[in-house]
Amino acid sequence: MKELRYLNKYFKKYWFKLLIGIIITIIARVFSLVLPPYVNKSIRAVEGYVASGSGDLSAVKGELLEYILIILGAALLSGFFTFLMRQTIINVSRYIEYDLKNEIYDHYQRLNLGFYKQNRTGDLMNRISEDVNQVRLYCGPAIMYSIQTLTLFFCLVPIMFIKAPTLALYTLLPLPILSVLIYRISRVIHKRSTIVQQFLSTLSTFTQESFSGISVIKAYGLEPKTNANLQTLAIEGKDKSMDLARVNAWFSPLMILLIGISNIFVIYIGGKQYIDGQIESMGIIAEFIIYVNMLTWPVAVVGWLTSIVQRAEASQKRINEFLHVQPEIKNEIDKDTPIAGRIEFKNVTFTYPDTNITALRNISFTVKEGETVAFIGRIGSGKSTILDLVARLYDINSGELLIDGMPIKKLNLKNLRGAIGAVPQDAFLFSDTISNNIRFGKENASMEEIVTMAKKAVVHENITGFTKGYDTVLGERGITLSGGQKQRVSIARALLKDPQIYLFDDCLSAVDTETEEEILNNLKQASKNKTTLIVSHRVSSAKNADKIIVLEDGQILQEGTHDQLVGREGYYKELYQHQLSEN
Template identity: 50%
Template sequence: MKHLAALNKYFMANKWRLILGLLFTAISIVFSVFQPIMVRQIFDLLSLNLDEYRLLSDTSLKGAFRADFSRILAFYGVSILAFALLSGFFLFLQRQTLIVMSRHIEFDLKNEIYQHYQKMDLNFFKMHRTGDLMSRITEDVSRVRMYAGPAIMYASRTLLLIVIVVYLMLEVNPLLTLYTLSPLPVLALMIYYVNKIIHRKSEKIQAELSNITSIAQESYSGIRVIKSYVQEDASGRHFEDASEAYKQSSISLAKTDALFQPAMALMIGVSVILTIFIGGFQVIAGNITVGNLAEFVIYVNMLMFPFLSIGLVATMTQRAAASQQRINEFLKITPEIKDEPAAKTVQLEGGIHLQGVTFTYPHTGITALKEVNLQVQPGQKVAVIGRTGSGKSTLAQLLIRMYDPQEGKVMLDTHDVRYMHLEQLRSQISYVPQDVFLFSDSIANNIRFGDPAASLQAVQQAARQASVEKDILGFSDGFDTAIGERGVTLSGGQKQRISIARALIKNPDIMIFDDCLSAVDARTEKEIIGNLYAYLKNKTAVIITHRIFSLFEFDKIIVLDEGRIVEEGTHDELLSLNGYYAELYARQQSGDEESITE
């Protein structure tokens, strides 16, 4: 139960539903236990009046006696029916409160997990598979809900029913009660032993289910790669192997349940036999009446469901504990990138200063930046050029504080980004990532993601500046066109330009473009660069690229190689150095000339 203790705050938040649910449970049980009491009274009434009825069988009083007795039996019959209906009504209210409570807890728990995911840093998502994250917020939460609702409902009903029924049985005959309940110690040991097995198997099942979800998610996301390499069969076998492991574990748990439930039913059967056998001798000895024996048999049968539900509750509780343990593991992880206690709100002007920045990726150990020093004044345009793996994207992610450097400082204006509010920091910077991501929504809403309050006119203006408006208007639904998951219906260039439009509509003072024109043709690239040059007139811009934009006049160009700045200056200054930049420019010009010649 130590893992499930994390749910106590949710129970407190829904305490009135819980209290009402338990109250309705108690009322329902009280009405249900009146029924065997009335059955006892009927049997005793029959036993007491049977001899008298036989004596009157040859007299004129026989009819009157039978009529009176019939009315008494009718009263008891109607009373038993009324109590049954009342018991059922409060049972309905019990379900309406406790099951509804579990749905509220499920809602709150899913939101807590989702919000926690939102707060985690990029390293967390690199270390955990998407399928596993999805499994914990869906399958694991569903298992926990079964504990917070049905398990609580069955457990409370079981406990209250056992306490009340055992009390009533002791009032009738303690010795017979002792014999009737004698199988319980065996039952308790059985439950304890089986619970441990169920908990262990449930943990394994949930882990294997997460693996299946991860495999499926990766296969769906990478279906183009799977098809292009003709790996459908291999992918299918991989999924089949994972499914087989899950199936075998599930069958193993089902076998445990299959043995557990009949064993508990056997214990109940033994109790019924002992009740009838020992109770019969008690009736013969005159210690109890026939009505008491009938009452006892009904009590034992009333206890059958509670005792059988012990196994069900134990199974649900153990599965929920295993799932909540997995959830707690994630909820206990604190993000490395978070607001510091001394974090403050700052209005940025656009200055960027890196002082001796060294950064190593914690999950790979690769040092991406080494002692980088950079100074950019507000309003300047800076190009960052370098080979693949030189640290260009890492530099961009440090500026928006996706990571913190191990050494040195990242400063915006005169403020260390570690002591700025994250939300306020990122709200003042537009970042166009190298890996474009579009949501399964309309084109307008994907652009409006940069500014949810933007009007349609602003969306159209941003699309025009990103040179994608003509493409959008060419679709049958225009800006309302649904683009599918990850923008699957669009070309690579269209996705990049919509991503640029999303950044432009935000209209910040600092903009970072991370190789965001790699999928567009030369003519579109020139058009976008022309639009950006006018748009970025008074803004600070960092443009990361592997190509040289000769049409864009940069205030500063830096060249990264193996995480270090090896060249820095203007276009003309770097050409005069005759280094990597000059070599890249010469190759690019040669390639342009060749393409023109062709």
């Protein structure tokens, strides 16, 4: 259970509620122990009346009524405390589930982009949902039923030996055998539980990718193949789950068998002792039968608890694997560091850690505060990488990246990203209303501000054309909108944020020329006195920039204004002439 030690901090956090829950659990079980002795006393009272042949019947009835009322009262109190027990211990498990999910999610958000390139979304989702649920069962039901079981054993076993040592010895004889069997089976359960949990991640990943890529599947007519792949995975998952179920299936029959043997011992040995005069009343046999049946659930639940603990151990191990991954991008400064917008690259080299591709090679340039710089170049030349480094989604390998004259690592990461409005080429929109997607740039924005920015992004007319307008709920990843509409909604989001630095990563690639020109004019006004970096394949998006940098294989090939570069032979002039002829 070494992996489950990670949860000790949560048990410490909620120790008082757990302590109250444990005390209530013990009280509930103690009240349930009132039943057997009074059943014994009731039988003794009847035996005494029958043996005397001329006893006071009304006195016996009164005695029996008293015992019945005591039994009923104890049962009601036991039930009441059982209710309180669930309201404490089970609630604590939900609190721990809440805290653990938040911790995992917060950790996910701190991890760098390379982590998400190496791990699938379905696996990440499964660990924060299915795995956490398995851990919750350990933190709640497993603890609750363990306390119940221990309380009954510590109370019942001494009572049974005090009242009839020989009978108690035979009654409890099957329990050591049960312990050995549980130990052997639990080891197999742990191994197979891990396999099942790992496979659930594979299945979640496949279904998540299938749903996200449903348009591609339909376009290529791949439904039969996808169904066949899912069926193969489902059969494999069924086989793994059946392997686990076969082991779990041994528990209940073994419990029932061993409890049945204990009952046989009680009846046979107890009856023999009664005949031989070693015990005074048949009431003791009835009392022991009740004790055995009271032990039935605790003994039977041992198998279930073992299964829960083993599955929780396997799940927590999977959770810990990610929680122990240290984020490569760390906020090393606690104090606020206001951002003005001056950006400087000094001999910067960067290689992607996951692919080992060197995207930038010893490049240097400066972007003054309030200046607009455009980056032009072929695919893979390093344009988008520059924007990623400015947003500190990655850290450089060598050289210096300065913001306002300070090394980027010495800036408060929250302040840095709070000062950036980024619009990626592949615009991501959430499955929410259009207004909330734009408001993502400024949480407390009014509807008037949202509409104003949508007009600047030239998407207002498209939005009002929908039946519900700005209240239209988008499909996953904004699938309801066209590529150009998604890009313009993302631009409106960035404009609404009103940051110090704008990062536009080929964000007009899906927009027609006329709309592009209108948006660029609006962006020029909105980004006045704001540092703006534009990545584009179109000269039309870059020509109005204060400076244009042409990249080739991670190095600066050309640098200058539009007029300067058009007047020189090179890549930019060729691109300009080519795109001019197309228009």
